[in-house]
Structure formats: structure tokens, C-alpha cells
């Protein structure tokens with residue numbers, strides 16, 4: 001027990017710096033409301049003390065007139081105290097209501113503010129964090145805890161303040177009965193303090209240990225309920241399998257949680273019994289004095305109320321202190337998450353870049369993903385000339401998408417350089433670099449919004465007009481499918497908000513239109529035609545050449561019929577370029593390209 005207590009004190013020392021930070025956070029989110037709420041709490045702390053004194057006046061007054069036959073004249077002197085008591089009781093109720101309302105408004109504001117902080121930080125961190133399961137744990141804990149904890153912390157602090165005010169006042173009242181009475185009050189609640197500290201630490205440790213398991217339950221839950229997984233779940237009859245996994249995990253978590261709660265409740269009851277037992281001695285002593293006539297009935301009532309309220313306040317104060325401790329522990333998760341720093345370094349003095357003139361040069365680039373032992377790219381060199389179409393073809397896992405990620409500077413290579421007209425991209429301002437690039441990703445995002453917005457998001461900063469959006473849609477072959485929708489460009493897409501559904505290829509065309517909308521000098525397309533039928537592909541490729549005229553394009557594809565439209569084709573294998581040339585040159589070479597081309601085209605192709 002002593003060991004646990006000293007450990008709790010150690011943890012408290014570590015966490016105390018978070019307290020002012022949490023207060024600053026709440027002040028920033030809801031300063032005015034918090035102040036008003038604290039004032040109401042102050043009042044709530046003082047009113048019970050006033051009530052105790054009024055009780056003594058009333059009891060003593062009533063005792064004095066007992067047996068006098070009553071009557072209006074006898075009762076009259078008691079009226080002011082009775083009226084004041086009524087006002088105090090009404091005031092207490094009013095304060096409670098107002099405090100509740102203020103607390104709700106404050107907590108909503110704080111939640112929104114914390115959401116904002118988490119979203120900001122999430123977008124600030126680079127893609128490599130998403131390769132780290134520890135990051136997901138941190139994010140999960142921050143999201144779960146952070147929304148309610150800061151507001152709860154303030155509430156606990158307020159409650160603590162309120163209890164403290166009442167307690168000090170009650171302590172003052174009890175002091176008149178002897179200095180040992182407040183001391184007894186203090187010691188009678190010590191067991192409760194130990195219980196609170198011990199269980200807070202145990203619960204927090206349990207949460208840390210089980211974050212990954214809790215995330216897994218969320219994952220199974222999503223598989224069982226989300227549309228994306230719905231078809232496979234049904235076809236492969238996976239429901240019972242994932243329900244079983246969810247149930248087993250929840251069963252273990254529930255069992256452990258309930259066991260923790262049970263031992264906490266047992267310890268709490270024991271602590272409360274000790275508290276109650278400690279009341280017996282002073283009460284017996286006071287009853288004895290009342291019988292002797294050295295204490296009035298009102299005095300007895302005052303003592304009973306003051307001691308009882310004092311003990312209640314002491315317990316509530318300890319409860320609040322325990323909750324503050326608990327909330328601080330969980331807020332540590334939020335502050336840890338918010339203090340993560342992006343791993344991509346920004347140049348202290350980024351260089352200006354007038355525009356892509358010569359091209360992109362990848363020199364001896366080697367890269368492996370965080371936590372991965374194998375290299376996705378190894379001593380990789382490639383030139384992408386400006387104003388031309390370059391194609392990259394290669395088997396699955398050759399490193400093509402990785403190359404896009406490096407070009408967008410989602411990651412930095414461990415070795416080698418990526419040069420834009422001779423300037424290392426690490427020397428350029430990151431947002432500026434990304435503004436120059438537009439990408440159609442292999443698995444583009446489907447936004448559950450209007451068709452117009454789905455395309456306009458490609459250049460949201462420029463607030464594109466309908467004309468620009470239509471033009472991009474036409475270039476991507478998306479105009480026709482969108483026009484056919486009821487509502488056309490204003491039609492909501494996706495099923496989340498009751499919209500129309502598109503086919504995979506139509507969604508992809510929309511994503512392509514989004515990529516085209518951006519007036520970027522480098523266009524990167526990862527499998528642009530994978531969801532198109534061969535007619536659509538031929539038609540689109542014809543227009544593509546016209547569309548990118550003068551701009552630099554990099555096309556990544558498995559389809560040789562797509563690659564053959566490029567000015568230069570590179571064949572990739574295991575993170576390296578193994579062949580380069582035009583379509584005709586590569587066929588003449590009779591190497592990998594020629595072999596794969598013949599297999600893809602079939603025997604009838606010359």
C-alpha cells in the first residue's frame with residue numbers, strides 16, 4: 001500500500017505540469033463561461049454553511065418556545081431565520097440548475113476546441129506516422145479521452161473548490177467543539193484517499209495495456225457495420241467469424257474491467273465504514289454533554305450537521321482530487337499526442353522555385369518504410385523530363401507507388417536525392433512543392449458529397465467555378481456519367497447521406513477530374529485506366545495527350561496499352577529500373593517489356 005502511495009505521488013509530480021496546460025486549454029475554449037461557473041460554485045460552497053447556522057438558530061428558537069403553547073407572538077421572532085432558510089434552500093436549487101447549464105455549454109465548447117486541436121495535429125503529422133501501430137494507439141487514446149477529460153477536469157476542480165470552501169467553514173464550526181474534532185474528521189477519510197489513488201493507477205495501467213485490444217474491437221465493429229465491408233461479409237459469410245472475435249475480445253475486456261470495478265467498490269465501502277465508525281465517538285461524547293445540559297439541542301444539531309456534512313465534503317473533496325488525478329493521467333495522452341512533431345524536416349530558408357523547366361531527377365534513391373527491413377526502392381535513378389509523358393510499368397510491389405510518395409514528399413529517402421530542376425526537394429517549401437503536383441491515387445477517396453464538390457476539392461483554395469469543374473470532368477471522361485445523374489453536378493454521391501451510387505470506374509473518372517482540376521505542372525497518375533473498359537481507355541488516352549500538352553506527366557500502369565502512349569517507358573523490377581525506351585525501342589530490345597507485352601496482347605498481336 002505504502003509503495004503504491006509513493007508511486008501515486010511520483011506520478012502526480014509528473015502530471016502536475018499538465019494541470020495549468022489543461023486550464024489554459026479550457027480558458028481558451030470557454031473562458032467566460034468557466035468564470036461564471038466558478039462563481040456559482042463558490043456560492044454553492046458557502047450556502048450549506050449558512051444553512052447549518054440557520055438550523056441552529058431555528059432549533060434553539062423552537063426549543064425555547066417548546067411548551068409555551070406556541071401562538072403567533074412566540075413564532076414571530078423565528079420568521080426572519082425561517083425566511084432566510086427558505087431563500088438559502090431556493091438559492092441552492094437555483095445554483096445547481098445554473099451550474100449544470102453552464103457546465104453543459106462549457107463542455108460543448110471545450111469538446112469542439114479539442115476536436116479542432118486533434119484535427120490540426122492529425123493533418124500536421126506526416127504519412128510515416130500511419131505506418132506505426134503505436135501512433136494509432138496514441139491517437140485512439142487521445143480521441144477517446146480528450147473530448148471529455150479537460151471539461152471533466154475543470155468540473156472536478158470546481159467541485160473540489162466547492163467542497164473545500166464548505167469543508168473549511170465546517171472545520172471552523174467543529175473547532176468550537178475542540179481541536180481534535182476537525183482532526184478526527186480529516187483522518188477518518190484517509191482510507192478513502194488511498195482507495196482513490198490506488199484504483200486510479202490500476203485503471204490507467206489497464207487502459208494502456210489494452211489500447212490495442214480496444215482498437216481491435218472498434219475494427220471488428222466497423223467490419224460488421226460498414227458498407228465497404230458489407231458485400232464480402234455476406235458473400236463469404238464472415239459475420240459469425242468477426243462477431244466471435246469481437247465477442248471474445250469484449251468478453252475479456254469486460255471481465256477485467258468488472259473485476260477492477262468490484263475491487264474498487266469493496267475498498268470504497270470499507271473506507272466509508274471506517275469513516276462512519278469514526279463518527280460514533282464524537283457523537284456519543286456530544287450526546288453525553290447534551291444530557292448534562294452543557295450543550296443546547298441546537299448545538300447538538302449543529303455539531304451533527306457540521307460533522308456529517310464535513311465528512312461528506314471530505315469524501316467529495318477526495319473524490320474530486322482522485323478524479324483530477326485520473327483525468328490528468330488521461331489528459332497526458334492528449335498532450336503527448338499534441339506534442340508529436342512531424343518527422344519531415346522543413347528547410348529553414350526554403351528556396352523559391354520559378355517553375356519546372358528541365359525536369360525531375362532521382363539520383364541513387366534508396367528507401368524503406370519505417371519499421372520495414374526490406375527496401376521498397378534501392379539505388380533507384382530516374383529522369384522525368386519536363387513537358388513529356390513518362391510511363392512506369394512493373395510488377396506488383398516493384399515500388400511504383402512508393403516513388404509517388406517520395407515525389408510528393410510524404411517520406412524522405414534514407415539515401416539519394418530527388419531534384420526538381422537541380423534543386424533538392426527538401427530545400428523547397430513543402431506546401432509549395434505539393435501545390436505543384438497533382439496525383440490520381442491508386443485508391444482515390446470517394447467524398448460523400450455532390451459531384452461538383454468531388455471534383456472541386458482538387459483545387460478548393462481557388463473556389464473553382466462550375467465551368468472549370470465541367471471542363472475537368474470532360475477531360476477525365478466524367479461529364480457524361482455525371483450529367484446522367486438526377487441533379488447532375490448537384491447530385492449527392494455515395495450512400496452515407498442518401499445519394500446516388502456510381503460504378504468503380506465512374507468514381508475513378510471523378511477522381512481523375514479532381515486531379516485534372518488542379519493547375520499543377522506535374523501530373524502523376526497511378527493506374528489511371530485500371531477501372532476503364534478498353535473502349536473508354538482508348539478514347540481517354542487520345543484526349544490525355546492533348547490535355548497534358550506542355551505539362552510533365554508520370555503515368556504508372558500495369559497496362560501496356562496505356563504505357564505505349566508515353567514518350568518514354570521505364571520498366572521497374574524490385575525497386576530498380578531494368579529497361580527504358582519508347583514502346584518501339586523496348587519491343588525491339590526483346591527483353592522484359594517485349595515478353596510481357598506479348599503475353600498481355602496475346603498471340604494475334606504482331
Ligand SMILES: Nc1ncnc2c1ncn2[C@@H]1O[C@H](COP(=O)(O)OP(=O)(O)OP(=O)(O)O)[C@@H](O)[C@H]1O
Pocket residue numbers: 131369370372375376394395396397398399400401402403442
Ligand atoms: N506503408 C508501407 N509500409 C511498409 N511497406 C510498404 C508500405 N507500402 C508499401 N510497402 C512495401 O513496399 C514495396 C513497394 O510497394 P509499392 O506500393 O510501391 O508497389 P507498387 O509497385 O506500387 O505495387 P502495385 O503495382 O501492386 O501497386 C512492397 O513490397 C510493399 O510491401
